Amino acid sequence: MGPLLTTVAIGATIFGLFLALSWASRRRASQSRHRLEDALKHLFDLEYRGRHGSLASLTGALRVRDRAALDLVKRMQTQGLLVARGAEFDLTPEGERLALQVIRAHRLLERYFADEARLPLPQVHAAAERGEHHLSPDAADRLSASLGHPSVDPHGDPIPTREGFVPPAAGTPATAWPIDRLARIVHLEDEPPISYAQLVAAGIEVGQMIRIIDSSPERMVLTDGENEFRLAPAVAANIFLENAPQAPALAGALRLAELSTGQAAEILGLDDRCQGYSRRRLMDLGFTEGATIRAALTTFAGDPRAYEIRGTLVALRSEQASQVLVQPLEKAS
Amino acid sequence: MSNPNAVAVLQRAAELRATLTGQFRDETVKSIYAEAERIAGRASHHSGTARYDFDQRIDRIVTSPIFGLPIMALLLAIVFWLTVAGANVPSAMLASGFFWFEDQAAAVFTNFGAPWWVTGFIWHGVFRGLAWVISVMLPPMMIFFPLFTVLEDLGYLPRVAFNLDFLFSRAGAHGKQALTMAMGFGCNAAGIISTRVIDSPRERLVAILTNNFVPCNGRFPTLILLATIFVGPLVPSAVASIAAAGTVVGVVLIGVVVTLAVSWVLSRTVLKGQASAFTLELPPYRRPGILRILYTSIIDRTLFVLWRAVLTAAPAGAVIWLLANIFVGDVSLARHISNALNPLGHAIGLDGVILLAYIIAIPANEIVVPTLLMVYLGTGMMTDDVSLEEIKRLLVTEHGWTLLTAVNLMLFSLLHNPCATTIITMYKETLSLKWTVVGTLMPLGLAFLVTFIVASIW
Amino acid sequence: MSAHDCGSCSINAELARMGVSLDKVDRVVALAGNPNTGKSTLFNALTGLKQHTGNWPGKTVTRAEGAFAFDNVRYKLVDLPGTYSLLSASHDEEIARDFLLFGHPDATIVVVDATAIERNLNLVLQVLEITSRVVIAVNLMDEAKRKNIEVDVRSLSRDLGVPAVGITARTGDGIHGLLEAVAGVSSGSVHTEPLRIKGTPEFQRAISELVPLIESLAPGVPNARWIAIRLLDGDAEVEQALSSGRLVDLVASQQETAQRFSAKISLQGTQ
Ligand SMILES: Nc1nc2c(ncn2[C@@H]2O[C@H](COP(=O)(O)OP(=O)(O)O)[C@@H](O)[C@H]2O)c(=O)[nH]1
Numbered sequence A: 001m002g003p004l005l006t007t008v009a010i011g012a013t014i015f016g017l018f019l020a021l022s023w024a025s026r027r028r029a030s031q032s033r034h035r036l037e038d039a040l041k042h043l044f045d046l047e048y049r050g051r052h053g054s055l056a057s058l059t060g061a062l063r064v065r066d067r068a069a070l071d072l073v074k075r076m077q078t079q080g081l082l083v084a085r086g087a088e089f090d091l092t093p094e095g096e097r098l099a100l101q102v103i104r105a106h107r108l109l110e111r112y113f114a115d116e117a118r119l120p121l122p123q124v125h126a127a128a129e130r131g132e133h134h135l136s137p138d139a140a141d142r143l144s145a146s147l148g149h150p151s152v153d154p155h156g157d158p159i160p161t162r163e164g165f166v167p168p169a170a171g172t173p174a175t176a177w178p179i180d181r182l183a184r185i186v187h188l189e190d191e192p193p194i195s196y197a198q199l200v201a202a203g204i205e206v207g208q209m210i211r212i213i214d215s216s217p218e219r220m221v222l223t224d225g226e227n228e229f230r231l232a233p234a235v236a237a238n239i240f241l242e243n244a245p246q247a248p249a250l251a252g253a254l255r256l257a258e259l260s261t262g263q264a265a266e267i268l269g270l271d272d273r274c275q276g277y278s279r280r281r282l283m284d285l286g287f288t289e290g291a292t293i294r295a296a297l298t299t300f301a302g303d304p305r306a307y308e309i310r311g312t313l314v315a316l317r318s319e320q321a322s323q324v325l326v327q328p329l330e331k332a333s
Numbered sequence B: 001m002s003n004p005n006a007v008a009v010l011q012r013a014a015e016l017r018a019t020l021t022g023q024f025r026d027e028t029v030k031s032i033y034a035e036a037e038r039i040a041g042r043a044s045h046h047s048g049t050a051r052y053d054f055d056q057r058i059d060r061i062v063t064s065p066i067f068g069l070p071i072m073a074l075l076l077a078i079v080f081w082l083t084v085a086g087a088n089v090p091s092a093m094l095a096s097g098f099f100w101f102e103d104q105a106a107a108v109f110t111n112f113g114a115p116w117w118v119t120g121f122i123w124h125g126v127f128r129g130l131a132w133v134i135s136v137m138l139p140p141m142m143i144f145f146p147l148f149t150v151l152e153d154l155g156y157l158p159r160v161a162f163n164l165d166f167l168f169s170r171a172g173a174h175g176k177q178a179l180t181m182a183m184g185f186g187c188n189a190a191g192i193i194s195t196r197v198i199d200s201p202r203e204r205l206v207a208i209l210t211n212n213f214v215p216c217n218g219r220f221p222t223l224i225l226l227a228t229i230f231v232g233p234l235v236p237s238a239v240a241s242i243a244a245a246g247t248v249v250g251v252v253l254i255g256v257v258v259t260l261a262v263s264w265v266l267s268r269t270v271l272k273g274q275a276s277a278f279t280l281e282l283p284p285y286r287r288p289g290i291l292r293i294l295y296t297s298i299i300d301r302t303l304f305v306l307w308r309a310v311l312t313a314a315p316a317g318a319v320i321w322l323l324a325n326i327f328v329g330d331v332s333l334a335r336h337i338s339n340a341l342n343p344l345g346h347a348i349g350l351d352g353v354i355l356l357a358y359i360i361a362i363p364a365n366e367i368v369v370p371t372l373l374m375v376y377l378g379t380g381m382m383t384d385d386v387s388l389e390e391i392k393r394l395l396v397t398e399h400g401w402t403l404l405t406a407v408n409l410m411l412f413s414l415l416h417n418p419c420a421t422t423i424i425t426m427y428k429e430t431l432s433l434k435w436t437v438v439g440t441l442m443p444l445g446l447a448f449l450v451t452f453i454v455a456s457i458w
Numbered sequence C: 001m002s003a004h005d006c007g008s009c010s011i012n013a014e015l016a017r018m019g020v021s022l023d024k025v026d027r028v029v030a031l032a033g034n035p036n037t038g039k040s041t042l043f044n045a046l047t048g049l050k051q052h053t054g055n056w057p058g059k060t061v062t063r064a065e066g067a068f069a070f071d072n073v074r075y076k077l078v079d080l081p082g083t084y085s086l087l088s089a090s091h092d093e094e095i096a097r098d099f100l101l102f103g104h105p106d107a108t109i110v111v112v113d114a115t116a117i118e119r120n121l122n123l124v125l126q127v128l129e130i131t132s133r134v135v136i137a138v139n140l141m142d143e144a145k146r147k148n149i150e151v152d153v154r155s156l157s158r159d160l161g162v163p164a165v166g167i168t169a170r171t172g173d174g175i176h177g178l179l180e181a182v183a184g185v186s187s188g189s190v191h192t193e194p195l196r197i198k199g200t201p202e203f204q205r206a207i208s209e210l211v212p213l214i215e216s217l218a219p220g221v222p223n224a225r226w227i228a229i230r231l232l233d234g235d236a237e238v239e240q241a242l243s244s245g246r247l248v249d250l251v252a253s254q255q256e257t258a259q260r261f262s263a264k265i266s267l268q269g270t271q
């Protein structure tokens, strides 16, 4: 090998090593920032529910060793983010402010991923978890604006405002809800993920109207009028309920997808579950309260179908058509 | 840098927003539509419903659960049959005319004492490249594009999207992808641009990455030629063109299946997500404007595609001539390269020359067949009478093609990497090097894989 | 209401198609409308250019510009992508909305499908919130006739407060009348009083409080009311335009070209 080649090779190796090292150190720095932000989030979550964090809760939530958690707590103390009272930790106002920033970013991202990127709900949390550390407060403001300033995330958790205001925790756990009183689901707790996945798999969503028809220590039975959901009480405890706004006393109301072909109906409104892009588009096309609609065409698979509305023909998949509430005008011809 | 006064206004707006009942946008749209109903009620009156019903009846048939899909398949088959049946004769005539001209012109050059390599480079290289491209591509496009444009202008394409959406939704993709695929028949680059009708970024990316599996008009001629030469003769001559058209339709359907399969895989792996909101307006049928159809199909589409092919065919012709006429040892450069590519080519049921043609044709892969023929011919010439029999003799007798070669070449042509224009468009539309690379290499890999499997089990 | 008397326009004014010669134009006219209403067909008829047209919503994906002259005035015509609304912040709508807001067109032709007036009015009413220099082109009159739909453009014009003209873009029917209306509106000789949606009392109160604030922040802003509405809706781009001072700059310099400032967070797929 010529001396020139040797020099070039050595130079390239050194340069490569340098790049790798600086990349590694930058990565370590950002990882430790992410961990700190996760810790803030965890502590705030506990405080929000009227509890306190501890070393044990931190090691559990962040999945780190005691050593690392201790280091983290020290660091947060020196930065003035946290004070320790005995074994319990409390966030300082500055700590709370930072925590709220991360939570705001997280919940806005969840909204984005659910409504606009249309990720499956169980994946929304993990995706937001990755993105939350990279969204600056300004970018979060812009995201919030582009989503139309939503006030809750897809699980029903309130999104802190830019100024750091969060409304108090809403809803009563389903386990404490009286039998047979109509309720609206306002929140689904997404921790632990296994119970959350179970709820989603069962088809339970924020915004749904439900009623508890049976409750025993082994099992709770909920219904949305159509389907029955049988859940272990531990899982049902992750559903938070509020009184239904005013029970829609609309006898004979249907979902658009249930209209038989050729049948006409009047639109009563869009379901709460229909949010984001999908809602905006339907409204733009004239799917508003009071409009007359007719199921006009059905395809081979029965889905999608085309509906006649305001002199135009618009095709919808049944997933969306079932989010439009209608009152049939006549029997199918 | 934000202005404190402005911040105060935004703050106030946010507070006022909280005082409004209901969702602001819902309320806005509701009141707009309430007003719209009032105004439209006064301004527009409907008397009798005769014609309206007529349009609806057509729609009920065209999208019907029973007839919808068969009608679509039938229309596709008719369009291809007309293209296949109508293109052969003019193609052969054009080629004969061009090659007659090539001979005359070359003879004139020789008579005036031009050196052999000048004559060869200009007439047997550049000109011949152009001649092949025009005679292979122009006739099918002149037939296909007007037919396609009539369907487009009638308003049939959205119905196709409507009929096929159930497949796309199962694949995690958007029904409008069918529209963008239809555009891809014309040109994959145009198909990729048309993916802008899909609002969801994820589904749009799926549509961009898979558009290549629709054979564009540059690739049709290859399919048509091969189907005519190799499949036509397998059946009685009366139905030969039907069999050939059926083969082309079959290849297109394979493309659709691959599109759906790849979309399915993408939306379960790297582009995870649910099918998004699907709202598709089915516009009323409108009478096609004849002048517009002629203009769009001939100027916008045919000449556009042809011109691009011509631009790449001329230099390709030159390159081929050089490769065939530069000798290393006593073998031409073209032979050297194709010999080197032969093992790979044979593994996938093709040969080295075909792969060489594909490499030369990267800028615009519609010129693959012309390139192929020119490389096979080398310095040799075709007789004045260029007929399909002549081409078949060249491929089968002299170069050992079999039905497998034809089938695999069709598959390779359907699946392989997009042309340079398409790749550039892909980059422009995604602004992502990563997705452009995926969109380029994924089809290429798939093409090798599929042809390899077919060759192995043949 | 003087949407109809057109004192300055001459009966025998001629249309001259000028293709892409955009250098010395006197006025700018925008073409807006729902997808598939014939905007590009009208654009082609006026400029002599050949924008792609076709019977499926969404085929015009970029902004196209062309020129024509009418009555010795040269116009630049901008064919905007078709949109159902200006509220949804999809890419197309951003292009269309930004141009209407910041491109300062001297007139905007909103092309309306005569066979589906009600749905088309959604966009019309939103455009009227942004700009008052609007002419409604009720296109596809031939299709309406085929379907036995009668359209009373007078009533439309009276209700909307801007001129409305029935046309058939494909054959050129009614285009002369349309151009006369465009000439009148763009020169200012035709006075328009666009209809504005009233909304609920709270809404009106909120608007009337915000409008003066916006006007003092950006003096001379032509459509403070629309900006107030967008702020109430929490429109990202308008908020940004306001807080970065861009809106003020735009008003001050009366820029002629469309400004694009989409700081949209684009997250593609789940990379
Ligand atoms: N019958 C009829 N068809 C028209 C008329 N104007 C446009 N079209 C057709 O309507 C379809 C949509 O037109 P296009 O200009 O592409 O609509 P755009 O989306 O608004 O640009 C095309 O097929 C046109 O040929 C008209 O006045 N009469």
Ligand SMILES: [Mg+2]
Pocket (backbone or CB within 6 Å): C039, C040, C041, C052, C053, C059, C060, C082
């Ligand atoms: Mg257009």
